[in-house]
Amino acid sequence: MTNPIEIKKLTVAYDKTAVLKDIQFSVPKGSLTAIIGPNGAGKSTLIKAILGLIPKVSGDIKIYGKPYRAKDRLVGYVPQRGSVDWDFPTSALDVVLMGRYGHIGWFKRPGKEDMALAKESLKKVGMDAYANRQISQLSGGQQQRVFLARALVQDAQVYFMDEPFVGVDAATEKAIIQLLTDLKDQGKTVIVVHHDLQTVEEYFDHCILLNKEVIASGVTEEVFTLEQLHQTYGGKLAFLDKGKVMVEQTR
Template identity: 55%
Template sequence: MTQAVLNVENLAASYRKDTVLYDVNFDMKGGTLTGVVGPNGAGKSTLLKTILGLHPSLTGSVKFFEQPLKRVKKRVGYVPQRGSVDWDFPTDALDVVTMGLYGQIGWLRWPSNAHKNKAYEALDRMGMADYAHRQISQLSGGQQQRVFLARALVQEADLYFMDEPMAGVDAATERAIMAMLKELKNMGKTVMVVHHDLQTVRDYFDHVLLLNRTIVEYGKTEHIFTRENISQTYGGNMRWMGEENHHVEHAH
């Protein structure tokens, strides 16, 4: 029985006066790659932010490795939605990745060459070494996302939260991101990803959390990702996209 790396009990959250999450309970096992799936407005981003203390909770408790977040912060990494970042900030790709090391460097000290090398290696792993000194505002959306993920890699966390890392990126970037997520999993890391494309859920994630303001189902993808559960999550008014398209190779 592996220890739960994340334990969420009775979590609820609201925006203004609307309750967007209620009665959220789950334990996440280590070494898993979980897709968080649900309709627009289901509270997927809010779930990540509330778990991480970036959005206030109304009720509930969250434990990371059986500890409160402040004790294990260095073991937890977060990649927010690309749209929530000010990409006009005048800095280059290498500096953005190096910022991921501030837990190790300390805020007021300059990064050493060893830190710079680490950041450069992470860029290289995401296929972005040639862009190390490019201003982030000059990168494409897919390139910005790769830089963002390199920054998460460099943190060497044990548990990662990623909010729609594959939204609006090109096919090559999506493949690079998935290769990296599977590599993290193979290293024993745990990753929770908000994901919007139902057609790729089976190929990408070994666990799935179906969310519509509360958890509809959570568990192994092969058991949970069924027509009935998806229909329940999306309110039954969507054409199920799995079976008939499942064997069609997406045109890249």
């Protein structure tokens, strides 16, 4: 069976400096996978390279055995909230409807079915009451839920999410992880850039340890070890408390 994601010898460079080098891993179908590593490790760059948002120097990227452009309708993407222009004058419902354009085309108006799917996706993330609210008027957690709804309405098979838990409250984090778990239970594949080591073992069944190179990749209970975390984070691993791994935050 073809894995949803197969990456071989991927290298990405900025100004001739490699920021990702010889990246190689696969992600099995129906997994909930975390990409973890220190600041500057290339986590967001990795997702953008897979999605063709930035060029690669070399390497092979396959989605269900084909180049991304041949399978882009199977992929949903939730970018970092900080990379979005939240002052753009549009409603929560309109943002979610953008997720339907891959199905209907950019030059057709959404139909009744598209509208119903968008409203249902907002309901799934607890934002149906805010459908007509301008996105600039929403809180950070509410904005993140709207972008999750936009990804959901795509009805993708593979979802990439770049730090979806950053800047959200506890209730939103709980709602997001429940949604991701539901997607996994439906056989979807979810890849999440994640920064909180405290929750990796609780939330994810697979993980990729990244620091410009893949340090380890596989089942969480096999990969998420103190030895490999030290190799990934170096001296930034501060201490262990009741079995929990902590990372010293640097600014």
